[in-house]
Structures are given as C-alpha cells and as structure tokens.
Amino acid sequence: FLFQWKTKYSKLVFRKSDTVPEELHQMVQESFLTLRKHDCFFQDLVRIKGKDFFTPVSRILIGNPGCTYKYLNTRLFTVPWPTEGYEIKYCSPQIHDACKALIKLNDYLHIEAVKALQGQNLLESKETEDTPVIDREQNFATSLREKGSVSQDQSSFCVPEDDFTSLNSRTSYNVTLLNYMDPLQMLYLKQEPYFGMGNMAVSWHHDENLVERSTVAVYSYSCEGSPAEETYDQKLQGRDPAVWHVGLKVAWDIETPGLAIPLHQGDFYLMLDDLNMTHQHCVLAGFSPRFSSTHRVADCSRGTLEYIFGQCELALQNLQTDSNSGALSLKSLETAVVKQVEEIHNEVEFEWLRQFWFQGKRYLKCTDWWLKPMAKLEEYWRKME
Known part of the structure; x- marks a missing residue:
C-alpha cells in the first residue's frame, strides 16, 4: 500500500x-x-x-x-x-x-x-x-x-x-x-x-x-x-x-x-x-x-460577472440610439460584427440567464446577491435582442 x-x-x-x-x-x-x-x-x-x-x-x-x-x-x-x-x-x-x-x-x-x-x-x-x-x-x-x-x-x-x-x-x-x-x-x-x-x-x-x-x-x-x-x-x-x-x-x-x-x-x-x-x-x-x-482554483476566464459584463459592453458598441425617436439600430451590418454580437447574445442567454433561472430560487435560501446582476444581464440581453 x-x-x-x-x-x-x-x-x-x-x-x-x-x-x-x-x-x-x-x-x-x-x-x-x-x-x-x-x-x-x-x-x-x-x-x-x-x-x-x-x-x-x-x-x-x-x-x-x-x-x-x-x-x-x-x-x-x-x-x-x-x-x-x-x-x-x-x-x-x-x-x-x-x-x-x-x-x-x-x-x-x-x-x-x-x-x-x-x-x-x-x-x-x-x-x-x-x-x-x-x-x-x-x-x-x-x-x-x-x-x-x-x-x-x-x-x-x-x-x-x-x-x-x-x-x-x-x-x-x-x-x-x-x-x-x-x-x-x-x-x-x-x-x-x-x-x-x-x-x-x-x-x-x-x-x-x-x-x-x-x-x-x-x-x-x-x-x-x-x-x-x-x-x-x-x-x-x-x-x-x-x-x-x-x-x-x-x-x-x-x-x-x-x-x-x-x-x-x-x-x-x-x-x-x-x-x-x-x-x-x-x-x-x-x-x-x-x-x-x-x-x-476555478478557471474563471469566461465565468465571472466582470467577464460577461465586458462582453455585453463590447456587443453594445455596435448599437446606436436615434436622438429623436429613441429607436435602437445597428451601427454596422458587417458579417463579422453581427456574428460577434449574436455570439455574445447567445452566451448571455444560454450560459448565464437560462443556467441561473432553470435552477430555480435555490440561491435565495442564502442571499439575494445575484438578483441585481442578473437583472442587469437581462437588460443587456433585451438590447441585443
């Protein structure tokens, strides 16, 4: 032995x-x-x-x-x-x-x-x-x-x-x-x-x-x-x-x-x-x-709020707001830019929002700390949508 x-x-x-x-x-x-x-x-x-x-x-x-x-x-x-x-x-x-x-x-x-x-x-x-x-x-x-x-x-x-x-x-x-x-x-x-x-x-x-x-x-x-x-x-x-x-x-x-x-x-x-x-x-x-x-020591290169918020801000750089109507539109329709935005859009939805909510309200038994950042992610998601 x-x-x-x-x-x-x-x-x-x-x-x-x-x-x-x-x-x-x-x-x-x-x-x-x-x-x-x-x-x-x-x-x-x-x-x-x-x-x-x-x-x-x-x-x-x-x-x-x-x-x-x-x-x-x-x-x-x-x-x-x-x-x-x-x-x-x-x-x-x-x-x-x-x-x-x-x-x-x-x-x-x-x-x-x-x-x-x-x-x-x-x-x-x-x-x-x-x-x-x-x-x-x-x-x-x-x-x-x-x-x-x-x-x-x-x-x-x-x-x-x-x-x-x-x-x-x-x-x-x-x-x-x-x-x-x-x-x-x-x-x-x-x-x-x-x-x-x-x-x-x-x-x-x-x-x-x-x-x-x-x-x-x-x-x-x-x-x-x-x-x-x-x-x-x-x-x-x-x-x-x-x-x-x-x-x-x-x-x-x-x-x-x-x-x-x-x-x-x-x-x-x-x-x-x-x-x-x-x-x-x-x-x-x-x-x-x-x-x-x-x-x-978890590999958090793609697994922190700091990371995913950074991705959202990168995607929203391609978004502009009309000063009169307030309508949102894309600055660029180049394939590479649109593809990158959609990849981030999917990452927010499938790697974060769905992953969080399908687990139900389990985290609320300990703390409500995650509710505010998840609400912010939902707001980013709607803009990308």
Whole structure:
C-alpha cells in the first residue's frame, strides 16, 4: 500500500484531523450543519453523454462574489463569502457565519497547499534514483505516522520569488464546492467497476474547469457514530464499507492497482500539481452521512460577472440610439460584427440567464446577491435582442 502510494500517487497528500486546529474544526462543522438545516444543499441537474441526470450528491457553491463554476454542462453560481468591498445580505446571521467559517478554512487550506508543494519540490530535487526503495518506503511510513500526512510540514523552506508566485496562484482557491450525502437515503449506489472497492458516491472522474496544475483541497466531515455504523461489526479484508474513502487510479489504466484512503471526521487531503489530470478519483460511500468542502482554483476566464459584463459592453458598441425617436439600430451590418454580437447574445442567454433561472430560487435560501446582476444581464440581453 505505502509503496504504491509513494511511487504511483506521490502527489496525493493526506492529513489527519489532529493536524487541524480544533477551533477551525468546530467552526467548519457547525457551518455544514447550519447550511443543511437551512436546506441550502441541492441535487444538480447535469448532462452526461447527452442524457440528463440528477446528481446523487447534494451541493452548494460558495466563493468569490460574481464567480461561477461549470461542471457537466451545468453552471453553478457562488453564494458569496464575506468579502471586503462587497455588500452581501444573507438571509440569516447563521448563514453569514457559515460562509465566514468556510473562507477561514479556505485560507488555511491555501497555506497548507503551498507548504505541501514546497515540500514536494524539495523531495523531488533531493531524491536520487539510486536511493533504495526500502529506505524510501520506510521514511514515508515514518512521516505518515509522525505527521499524519504524506509530506512533512515544510514551512521553513525558502523558494525563489517567481516560484512562490506560481505556487501561490495555483493554490489561491476562489470557490469551494460543498457536498452532502446520506447513503442510507439512496435507493441505489453504483459499484466501483475495476478494483472491487464497493459503493461509489461519486464515480471516477477528473475535476473540470480548473486552472492548469492547480491543487484541489478536500476537507471531509463524516457524521461518525451513526446507528448504521454502530450495528456493523463484520470482520473483513480490504476496504471497510462503513467508512468513507477517496479512491484514486491512474487515468485510463486499470492494470496499476488503485488506492483507497479512509476518510475520518476532520481529515483532509490535497491533490497536488497535475494529479487531477494524470489520475482519476472517486468517492467511496460509507454508512454515515458525510459533508465535504472541495476547494478549487476555478478557471474563471469566461465565468465571472466582470467577464460577461465586458462582453455585453463590447456587443453594445455596435448599437446606436436615434436622438429623436429613441429607436435602437445597428451601427454596422458587417458579417463579422453581427456574428460577434449574436455570439455574445447567445452566451448571455444560454450560459448565464437560462443556467441561473432553470435552477430555480435555490440561491435565495442564502442571499439575494445575484438578483441585481442578473437583472442587469437581462437588460443587456433585451438590447441585443
């Protein structure tokens, strides 16, 4: 197990719950329960291979104001966490506190990810090919026992400024996708097909629409001590089906053994550098309900309000208003200009307005922050129409 982890999955960093400040645990876990109590988790309607499905996992996206995240053809809109310079009205003080706790977790995981990448770089530069495998495995096992993680705390490292800027940008999380699932409420869970790992809450996949080589950080909170866990006392080999796990495999490879890491209350893990692209991961269900907070550097080059408002203003440069009648008309009828305007028109309608409204009034359970910008987008759309 340790040999496979070290040689095939070395960019997966795992940290036990006792490495995280207890105060942060308490704040974050209370935020999960608060959002659940206020019915803020929703199953997403997604499209896979041309067919529409509701996800078995319920989710909510929290992050930078005006930021969105798209996966499986569905665009999610952030419930904005408290951000300086933005006026955000939450539906209750409890939801404000929950979002505030999650940005604190976000800041903590950012720092831990930078440390882990620094440690990874140092290990790669020091490790030589003639180092005996048994020595590397022994050192790895010692690190895992002593630190509760794959790589040690490297907070004292000194790195060049350019390298630090790169590490910082690849770990500056702008969104977190929160997940909730109670396996006992599911009528059916798909079986892991390649390694016999058992029930899957989330099938094998890469995370989509992320900044290249950015780190993904996942904090896990399973409601341990549930009646289902307490009544389960079967001796078995391999993965304990009562415990949640994250599974990893080399992408498009079922010959290399997969890895299943148990996740207990308050553990977190990091998928460093290009691991999300070279490998696939899944989530293996346990018996108890589970929350997770998955922090990502979303590629927002086409997914922010700033971007889409800029596109609208570009399109409306071709619009003129008659000074007498107030009627609108086009300045230019050149094919390239008209085509560009229509492409922006369609982008506003199909990538923003329809995506927002088909999800109903889910966001109003947390905040009305998105209503004004969406009204502004509708106004732009009417002018382009």
